[in-house]
Amino acid sequence: MTPPKREERPIVIRDIERISEMRDVEELQKEVWGMSDRDIVPSTQLVAAKAAGGVLIGAFEGDRMVGFVYGFVGYERGALSVHSHMLAVRPAYQNRQLGYRLKLAQRDRALEQGIARITWTFDPLQSLNAHFNFGKLGVLADEYKVNFYGEETSSFLHRNIGGTDRLWVTWLLDSRRVKERLEHPITEKGLPGEWEALLPLVRVGSDDAPVRSDLAESLARDAVLIEIPAHIRQLQRDRPSLAAEWRQATRWAFTEALAAGYLVQEFYRLAERDRPRGAYLLVAGKTLEDFLEN
Ligand SMILES: CC(C)(COP(=O)(O)OP(=O)(O)OC[C@H]1O[C@@H](n2cnc3c(N)ncnc32)[C@H](O)[C@@H]1OP(=O)(O)O)[C@@H](O)C(=O)NCCC(=O)NCCS
Numbered sequence: 001m002t003p004p005k006r007e008e009r010p011i012v013i014r015d016i017e018r019i020s021e022m023r024d025v026e027e028l029q030k031e032v033w034g035m036s037d038r039d040i041v042p043s044t045q046l047v048a049a050k051a052a053g054g055v056l057i058g059a060f061e062g063d064r065m066v067g068f069v070y071g072f073v074g075y076e077r078g079a080l081s082v083h084s085h086m087l088a089v090r091p092a093y094q095n096r097q098l099g100y101r102l103k104l105a106q107r108d109r110a111l112e113q114g115i116a117r118i119t120w121t122f123d124p125l126q127s128l129n130a131h132f133n134f135g136k137l138g139v140l141a142d143e144y145k146v147n148f149y150g151e152e153t154s155s156f157l158h159r160n161i162g163g164t165d166r167l168w169v170t171w172l173l174d175s176r177r178v179k180e181r182l183e184h185p186i187t188e189k190g191l192p193g194e195w196e197a198l199l200p201l202v203r204v205g206s207d208d209a210p211v212r213s214d215l216a217e218s219l220a221r222d223a224v225l226i227e228i229p230a231h232i233r234q235l236q237r238d239r240p241s242l243a244a245e246w247r248q249a250t251r252w253a254f255t256e257a258l259a260a261g262y263l264v265q266e267f268y269r270l271a272e273r274d275r276p277r278g279a280y281l282l283v284a285g286k287t288l289e290d291f292l293e294n
Contacts, residue, residue, distance in 0.1 A: 009061050011098060013105045016058045016068065022046045024065040025058070032088040036154035041086065046070065055082055055109045059089065059098045066093045069102040071110075076119060082110045084120035100136055104182070107173050116174050121148060121166035123157065124254065125232045125246055127269065127278040131186075133169055134267035134280075138181030140288055141264035143168035144254040160236040162244030165251055167264065174294045189271040191225075195281060200225040201253040204277040208235070209242060210249035219260045223283045226253045230269070230276035257282050 016022060022043035029040040049072040050056045059067035071084035084106065089098045110118055122129040124144075133139045149164040158164050172178055191198075201218045204227050205211040218224050228250060229235060235243040254264075262282035269278050 011066065011093075011096075011101075012060045013057060013098075013101050014060065015109075016046075016050075016056045016065075019043060019047065021058060021065060022056075025056070025068050025070065028065060028068060028088055028090065029086065031090065033155040033157060039154045041070065049073075053113065055084075055106050057102055057105045057109065059093075059102055061093075066090045067098045067102055069106050071106060071118060071120075073115075074119065076117075079117065080115050082106070082115055082118045084118050087120075099132060103137055107171070111173055116172070118171045118173060119168060120171075121145065121168050123161070123165065124167045124250060124280070125161065125228055125243075126157070127228055127230050127232070127267075130228070130267040130278055130280070131269055134264075135186035135269075136181070137171060138175075138178040139169035139171045140177075140291060141167045141169045142258060142288060144251070144258050146251060146255070157233075160240035160243055161232070162247030163251070165247060167254070170288055172288065172291055175291050176294055177291045179294070186266070186268070189269045191268050191270065191279065195223065195225070195268075198223055198225050198281075200227045200279065201257060202249045203227045204229055204275050206275070208239075208275070210246055212249060212252070215256055219257065219262075219284075222285070223281060224257060224262065225279045225281060226250060226257070227270075227277050227279045230278060261285060263287060 025046060026040055026043055029035050046056055052073060054072040056070050058065045067089035069084060069087045071082040074081040074083035087099060087102060106118065122133060124130060145166045145168060147163045148166040151163055152158050199213055199218050201213055201224050202210050208229055232243060262284050263286045264280055265283050266281040267278055
């Protein structure tokens with residue numbers, strides 16, 4: 001009998017229990033982010049966080065861990081939360097819905113514990129993460145953190161990009177928005193018709209450089225877009241000064257818009273072949289509480 005091809009072997013999502021599996025989580029952090037020993041979350045911390053109510057779930061092909069999600073219990077805005085510190089899938093296993101399945105399992109576990117929100121941070125210049133978080137999971141964001149982890153860390157995602165800025169996102173686990181989004185993720189490319197005429201506060205110019213719009217004029221409207229390039233990792237590698245320009249421009253745009261009371265509500269991938277890019281949609285006058293209804 002011929003053995004099944006590697007990609008056909010089932011991947012099982014389950015809790016990580018054993019210390020040896022937590023050691024595998026250490027190794028996976030180094031593989032996925034290229035982190036130094038000093039920057040990884042060590043197994044002793046994973047043991048303690050899990051024992052205190054944290055959520056630690058792995059994706060396994062047989063005995064081999066190919067992904068994990070890790071979150072610890074938090075207390076935010078007067079309520080318990082799970083703060084999801086890390087989600088990683090081995091590069092050879094990415095784009096096969098494993099990240100998505102890990103997040104669904106994390107959601108189930110939090111809800112079982114009576115916790116209704118999961119928060120995490122991500123770099124808003126990473127379009128894969130933006131689509132994953134907003135388009136597939138339905139998060140919302142109302143906070144922007146400048147240099148959250150300092151100027152740089154050993155993670156290769158943090159190099160050549162002008163700082164470790166993060167959007168702080170909230171996943172309202174039991175909300176109608178999230179339940180509907182899990183049923184109907186955003187799969188198509190392009191802006192929905194109602195947003196097509198919006199003015200981007202920052203847009204991708206013809207040479208891939210960021211182009212800023214007039215702040216007062218943009219923020220006089222009910223909704224605004226912030227564009228990002230589709231492949232920031234290429235810029236980090238080949239044109240680091242341009243990647244840093246993108247950090248400056250988007251830091252300005254998010255900081256100003258959030259201070260003016262906008263909420264980051266969606267991310268759309270835009271299809272144009274000559275300038276592949278994405279756009280965040282921010283809407284004025286809404287808060288997370290407006291989406292709590294289930
Ligand atoms: C983020 C990560 C966990 C996602 O895991 P995954 O198993 O590849 O995720 P999925 O297959 O469920 O979904 C990936 C989605 O991004 C899309 N995508 C891929 N490249 C993209 C890009 N450049 N821009 C936008 N979307 C992109 C895929 O098409 C897919 O969406 P779809 O299902 O609508 O087609 C994984 O890429 C990873 O480990 N990255 C490195 C570490 C990291 O960034 N962790 C998260 C932040 S802490």
